[in-house]
Amino acid sequence: MKGILPSFLKFDTTNDLVRIGRDYDGGYLVSKIDIDDSEILVGLGISDDWSFESDFLRHKKVPIFAYDASVNKKFFINKINNSLIRIDKPKDFLYWVKVYFSYKKFFSEDRKHIEKFVGLNAEGKHCTMNDILSEVKSNNIFLKIDIEGSEYRILDTLITNKDRICGIVIEFHDCDIHLAKIQNFVEKFDLNLVHVHANNYAPIRIDDDLPIVLELTFSKNSKVRKLDSLPHRLDMPNNRLVNEINLKFEDWIYSFLLCDPLLAKFIY
Numbered sequence: 001m002k003g004i005l006p007s008f009l010k011f012d013t014t015n016d017l018v019r020i021g022r023d024y025d026g027g028y029l030v031s032k033i034d035i036d037d038s039e040i041l042v043g044l045g046i047s048d049d050w051s052f053e054s055d056f057l058r059h060k061k062v063p064i065f066a067y068d069a070s071v072n073k074k075f076f077i078n079k080i081n082n083s084l085i086r087i088d089k090p091k092d093f094l095y096w097v098k099v100y101f102s103y104k105k106f107f108s109e110d111r112k113h114i115e116k117f118v119g120l121n122a123e124g125k126h127c128t129m130n131d132i133l134s135e136v137k138s139n140n141i142f143l144k145i146d147i148e149g150s151e152y153r154i155l156d157t158l159i160t161n162k163d164r165i166c167g168i169v170i171e172f173h174d175c176d177i178h179l180a181k182i183q184n185f186v187e188k189f190d191l192n193l194v195h196v197h198a199n200n201y202a203p204i205r206i207d208d209d210l211p212i213v214l215e216l217t218f219s220k221n222s223k224v225r226k227l228d229s230l231p232h233r234l235d236m237p238n239n240r241l242v243n244e245i246n247l248k249f250e251d252w253i254y255s256f257l258l259c260d261p262l263l264a265k266f267i268y
Contacts, residue, residue: 003198003245004209008183009216010249011193012224017217017234018059021052025238028052028144028215029195031222034167035059038142042132044118045146047071048099050106052144063110065136069117069125076100119150129154133161145170152178155185162190168218175214176205182214191218197231198245199238211245 014031021027026049035056043053043066053064076099083092107113116127133141141164145151151170158165168191172182186193195217198204202213230247237244 001200001204001243001245002209003204003211003247004250005196005211005214005247006179006183007249008186009193009196009214011196011227013227013232014192014194014219014222014224016222017195017232019234019236020055020059022049022055024236024240025049025199025201026051027055027236028169028217029197029232029234030142030167030169030217031194031219032059033221034142034219037140037166037221038062039138039140040065040136041142041144042136043067043144045144045148046113048076048103050103053111054106056142062142063112065112065114065132066107067114067116067118067127067132069115071103072113072115073100073104076103117150118147119153129157129161133157133164139164140166142166143168143170149173152181155181159185159188165191166220167191168216170216170218171199172214172216173202173212175212176210179210186216189218191220192222192224193217194219194222194224195232196247197235198247200242200245201239204245208250211247 016032017029018032019027020030038060039062041053041056041062041064043064046066046068047070050066053066076096079096080093080100083089083096086092116125118127118129118132120126121128143165145168151172172178175182193216197215198211199213199215202211204211231244235244
């Protein structure tokens with residue numbers, strides 16, 4: 001499959017990219033030097049997969065704060081109980097038992113799971129990025145962000161606190177309607193964009209071959225070099241049953257028109 005990226009996402013890569021997290025969906029490419037320089041890992045969005053957080057610890061032992069209100073012990077116990085009913089699918093029962101005990105084992109001591117959704121300033125199980133940064137006492141924070149669209153609510157806070165961040169991997173959803181916000185973030189966030197990967201669980205817009213979900217990696221400390229080609233040799237398709245998306249970049253006028261659909265309609 002082919003995907004076309006707007007020119008504002010053109011980047012220089014780095015020689016020290018490593019894959020953190022499980023194979024296929026859940027793994028991301030990040031700069032090794034940013035891991036080494038980190039003091040704390042903050043994971044926004046875990047669901048039933050904390051392989052990134054677990055794998056990160058193999059490279060650097062740091063405290064972990066993982067935010068996600070969609071899961072907890074009760075959630076996994078309910079999954080186990082519901083899977084008992086499905087006697088035709090014994091693998092489901094074994095899977096959720098394994099996940100439950102993995103969750104209990106991993107989130108202990110200085111590895112905290114905070115049951116909050118991140119991005120919205122609201123009562124209940126919600127918090128803002130400013131709330132998190134006021135709790136995290138470090139100027140070398142590594143961030144993993146996969147919060148299903150709420151990433152756009154925290155971009156300004158990330159820009160304001162860029163000096164406290166040593167690396168980020170962030171998944172952007174619904175890129176077709178948020179290109180201008182992504183461009184503003186890329187241009188104002190001082191860390192280097194060192195990798196882009198398209199999530200092949202999401203569709204590609206037919207009009208212009210734009211992938212709808214993109215994974216971006218930013219680095220404070222790595223030494224950049226010229227990009228060879230995409231996907232990177234360590235990349236894997238998120239959906240193993242579908243071909244990887246091969247990415248290329250379009251010229252600047254194409255990127256400009258993508259961010260201004262009214263002008264594009266007028267010109268064409």
